[in-house]
Amino acid sequence: MEGAALLKMELPVNRALSARYDALIASGEIKEDPVQREAVRHLDLLNTRLAETRLASKKSSLGWLFAKKKNQLWSAVKGLYMWGGVGRGKTMLMDLYYEVTVIQRKRRVHFHEFMTDVHERIHEHRQAHKRGEVKGDDPILPVANQIAAETRLLLFDEFSVTDIADAMILGRLFTQLFEKGVIVVATSNVNPSNLYKDGLNRQLFIPFITMLKSQVEVLHLDSPTDYRLEKLAGAPVYVTPLGQQADTEMDRLWTKLTHGMKSHAEELENKGRKIPVPCVASGAARFSFDNLCMQPLGASDYLRIANAYSTVFIEDIPVLSKARRNEAKRFINLIDTLYDNGIRIVVSAEAEPQELYTSEDGTEAFEFDRTSSRLIEMRSEAYLAGERREIHA
Known part of the structure; x- marks a missing residue:
């Protein structure tokens, strides 16, 4: 079967990404790569888990009484953090996964763009507080509530932390996002243990790294081929x-x-x-x-x-x-x-x-x-x- 035709087929959730990857190989667009294949396997497993969790959460969707339980269901799903050098196929895998994921409330964004948006939301909340339009001067919880209401699955390209302003709010922000059942899939050139390496006051950032690694599977795309x-x-x-x-x-x-x-x-x-x-x-x-x-x-x-x-x-x-x-x-x-x-x-x-x-x-x-x-x-x-x-x- 031609690759383009195969791409259009509706396929089982547990191998949706595998089918698209196979189609690209069959069409000659890419070569089989065992490291990429392992990433595809992880992403298909994640998609299956998301489908199962979505079904389970619908069964308990009886209003606000079950909101906490639903968040707990989603929080139990681990995302994926794929890191490796340039040219290893990270972005291609993210392209394919974005197409096949069962989640409708999804957002794919470069991590720098996401943090710019977060800072804008924080600024807006503080201005609203000054005008007396909202209560509470801490913007992190309301900003996390906004993001969680909009997005179940956050897909980050180029996860990297170099800015101290970002580093200082990430821990508190993602504590709230993960508690609300937001799932993260990310690509990066950097091992998560080395995020914000040599950054100012990095010791304050270490708890975020620990939390992130508890919420995602970490996969090193260490293919020798660029x-x-x-x-x-x-x-x-x-x-x-x-x-x-x-x-x-x-x-x-x-x-x-x-x-x-x-x-x-x-x-x-x-x-x-x-x-x-x-x-x-x-x-x-x-x-x-x-x-x-x-x-x-x-x-x-x-x-x-x-x-x-x-x-x-x-x-x-x-x-x-x-x-x-x-x-x-x-x-x-x-x-x-x-x-x-x-x-x-x-x-x-x-x-x-x-x-x-x-x-x-x-x-x-x-x-x-x-x-x-x-x-x-x-x-x-x-x-x-x-x-x-x-x-x-």
Whole structure:
């Protein structure tokens, strides 16, 4: 049976993810991987447990008298924390699981975006308290109540804690969420024991790690193969000149890298502003040059993108002159940030790197020499497999 047809079939809950994984193997999109297969087994078991718990909770849904019992039923379900290096298939597995989970009240979100939302809710509660609209000045319980009312299953991409403001509220917030029966499935580059490593006042964060590990199964995706590198190795990740052939090649590389997964648009939060991301799939993001360099974006915005995606497509990069120095400056900042964080890029450009900036004088001309050099390095297999990716991990 063709993979696409198999994907559309209704299959038993206890092997729904396995069927989709098998379909991708049959279609040639991915290769069989025993480490990924073990993750699929864990996720199918979780889906089965969720289906059983949903049925049991419906039987006891006789109003508020049984709310506590229902929460206890859901709290007994352990989620899953999958961690490992870039390119091990974490995002692909999350894509597939999001499709098949039996839970309707589900939310998939980058962990940084989730925490931004939490801080906004906390701020709103405090403002409402100042206006006398709500009682109690502690916002954690009402915020947890809001989240739990909206979401039964939280799916986190890139679970990582680097901010002390996040670290200080996570323990109290997730104590409430877990008690209310919220289940967590997360991907991360970091072993949960190393979350917020070397962070300020980390000893205060250790109880959260202990609690998290009690609420999730921890699975290390330690496959020796970096599949994202495998798909890009030998590929023309710098496509020039622009035109129909370049567009076709970019489409081909995108489909290959994302396993043909359906893409979607999303927004990233950064310092109260939103960064539109027009195309996202399987942990990769796809932008045009105009999206990134014709908009008022700065280094912190590019860092936000680097922290969210391990591979970035940049299309239709034009040759730049001194008359477009603002766009050139943004492009320099963009490439510096992606390079410094070891992010893999696939680009289509009007010319080779050393020919992308035509002016020979001014600060941008000097800085663009570095950009050209980095673009050349970033298309090499040495960079794609290099140590710089460890910065991002």
